[in-house]
Amino acid sequence: MILKFIDRKDELKALEGLYNERRAHFVLIYGRRRIGKTELVKQFINDKKAFYFLARKEPMELELKRLITGFNRKFNVFIEAKNLEDFFEEVREFGRLVFVIDEFPYWVEEDRSIPSIFQYIWDEILKDSKIMLILLGSSISTMESLMSYKNPLYGRRTAQIKLSTLGFFDIGEALPGYSWKELVKVYGAIDGIPAYLQYFDDTLGVEENIERNFYNKVNVLYEDAERLLKDELREPITYLNILKAINEGKTKLTEIANEAKVAVTNLPKYLKTLETLDLIYKEFPVTVRERKRFGVYRVKDFYYRFWLRFVYPYRDDIEIGAIRFEDFQEDFNGYLGEVFERVAREFLIRLNSERKLPFRFTKIGRWWDREEEIDLVAVNSLGGDVGFFEAKWKDLSKRDALKVLKKLEEKSEKVKPGDRKHYGIIAKSIKGKDRLREKGYLVFDLKDFENGEPPTQ
Numbered sequence: 001m002i003l004k005f006i007d008r009k010d011e012l013k014a015l016e017g018l019y020n021e022r023r024a025h026f027v028l029i030y031g032r033r034r035i036g037k038t039e040l041v042k043q044f045i046n047d048k049k050a051f052y053f054l055a056r057k058e059p060m061e062l063e064l065k066r067l068i069t070g071f072n073r074k075f076n077v078f079i080e081a082k083n084l085e086d087f088f089e090e091v092r093e094f095g096r097l098v099f100v101i102d103e104f105p106y107w108v109e110e111d112r113s114i115p116s117i118f119q120y121i122w123d124e125i126l127k128d129s130k131i132m133l134i135l136l137g138s139s140i141s142t143m144e145s146l147m148s149y150k151n152p153l154y155g156r157r158t159a160q161i162k163l164s165t166l167g168f169f170d171i172g173e174a175l176p177g178y179s180w181k182e183l184v185k186v187y188g189a190i191d192g193i194p195a196y197l198q199y200f201d202d203t204l205g206v207e208e209n210i211e212r213n214f215y216n217k218v219n220v221l222y223e224d225a226e227r228l229l230k231d232e233l234r235e236p237i238t239y240l241n242i243l244k245a246i247n248e249g250k251t252k253l254t255e256i257a258n259e260a261k262v263a264v265t266n267l268p269k270y271l272k273t274l275e276t277l278d279l280i281y282k283e284f285p286v287t288v289r290e291r292k293r294f295g296v297y298r299v300k301d302f303y304y305r306f307w308l309r310f311v312y313p314y315r316d317d318i319e320i321g322a323i324r325f326e327d328f329q330e331d332f333n334g335y336l337g338e339v340f341e342r343v344a345r346e347f348l349i350r351l352n353s354e355r356k357l358p359f360r361f362t363k364i365g366r367w368w369d370r371e372e373e374i375d376l377v378a379v380n381s382l383g384g385d386v387g388f389f390e391a392k393w394k395d396l397s398k399r400d401a402l403k404v405l406k407k408l409e410e411k412s413e414k415v416k417p418g419d420r421k422h423y424g425i426i427a428k429s430i431k432g433k434d435r436l437r438e439k440g441y442l443v444f445d446l447k448d449f450e451n452g453e454p455p456t457q
Helices: 009-019 037-045 060-075 084-094 105-110 114-126 140-145 168-174 180-190 206-214 220-232 236-247 253-260 267-276 302-310 312-319 325-353 398-412 433-438
Strands: 025-030 050-054 097-102 131-137 159-162 280-283 296-299 363-368 373-379 385-396 420-430 442-445
Touching (some): 009 025, 009 037, 009 159, 025 037, 025 140, 037 050, 037 097, 060 105, 084 097, 084 131, 105 114, 105 140, 114 131, 131 140, 140 267, 168 325, 180 206, 180 302, 180 325, 206 220, 206 302, 206 325, 220 236, 220 312, 236 253, 236 296, 236 302, 253 267, 267 280, 302 312, 325 363, 325 373, 373 398, 385 398, 398 420, 398 433, 433 442
Parallel strands (some): 025 131, 025 159, 050 097, 097 131, 385 420, 420 442
Antiparallel strands (some): 280 296, 363 373
């Protein structure tokens, strides 16, 4: 089942706004692989005079020849040019045109003078034209370097878009045949990565989709996590070991270094690279201002978390058919607890933006100290309101819910006090929600995710 392109409405609207200004624009669009950059741009240029070119890791002489040949074929013209500057002198005469170069970092890696060349192309040739130049890239570090102060292209871009994964509620639009409960499982396996959604068929069970895609060595999701590292990094195995250590709960430098067999003095550079690739992040208790001592590293997206936990350690067994996904059902259900924590966070952010909570918050995140942990603390930095929430991937009775709430009230005493405290639970299901709400608790379950009903019955 191949899914249609998932509209990134905000990004498309932004690009259309730039295009409608009828003047030259220089736009950078970037984000990790499989995030939907190319599809976004192709959707944007669908009804416009445009030229799309996918760069390769080839010598620039060959790339220039291929670029000119493709442009001539597209517009049935005959342009000859000795270099990129001469070529764009001809291109500017085409009037209103969207010119897209995908995987632009390949050129930067091939020829270090490329940023300087494009500085000249923009300043002297395109800036006063009607060309909309869009450069795409999956190498986040390279694309962000184009915006750095020391880069020749600094200050030239007129806009930039960094694409991230889709949110939980967006994948519901892509897989309408699934209930909220099933969507939590999908989110836990492939996160909101657009390219991976096409491999899930919502006429089949989630478990069957996982079995087909992760436990069959010929399928993309079985090996793509490792493939992405090999494409981007010179030492993929070292980075893979670091990711695995973090995913197994080794969150501090010495723990990660010992588990991954990396010198602790060298570890920061590896971690920085993984952060730049959007594969890990450093998390801090939401109320902590001093951020030197309390941070822990976590794997960012659930595709990698799932793959590192349920696929990578068992690949030898998977390849001979000795292990199936059904062997991990109990462990998978436990893993969904951490998935549901992020789902609950997104749900609260949604309620906050729609002003459906009795207070407003400006930041939200986990809180912990050496003894206790609270799943979500929502803080209003401008006022005195604080919300404390637990996310439970369980079916709770009213009695169970009250126990969780009472314990939450006790733990909240350790957190920076607010003038007005609010307590709540987000769970798979909760009996007696109305009575708990009458007591002033903020209680939600899957039925509250959209108009009180899941997407399918």
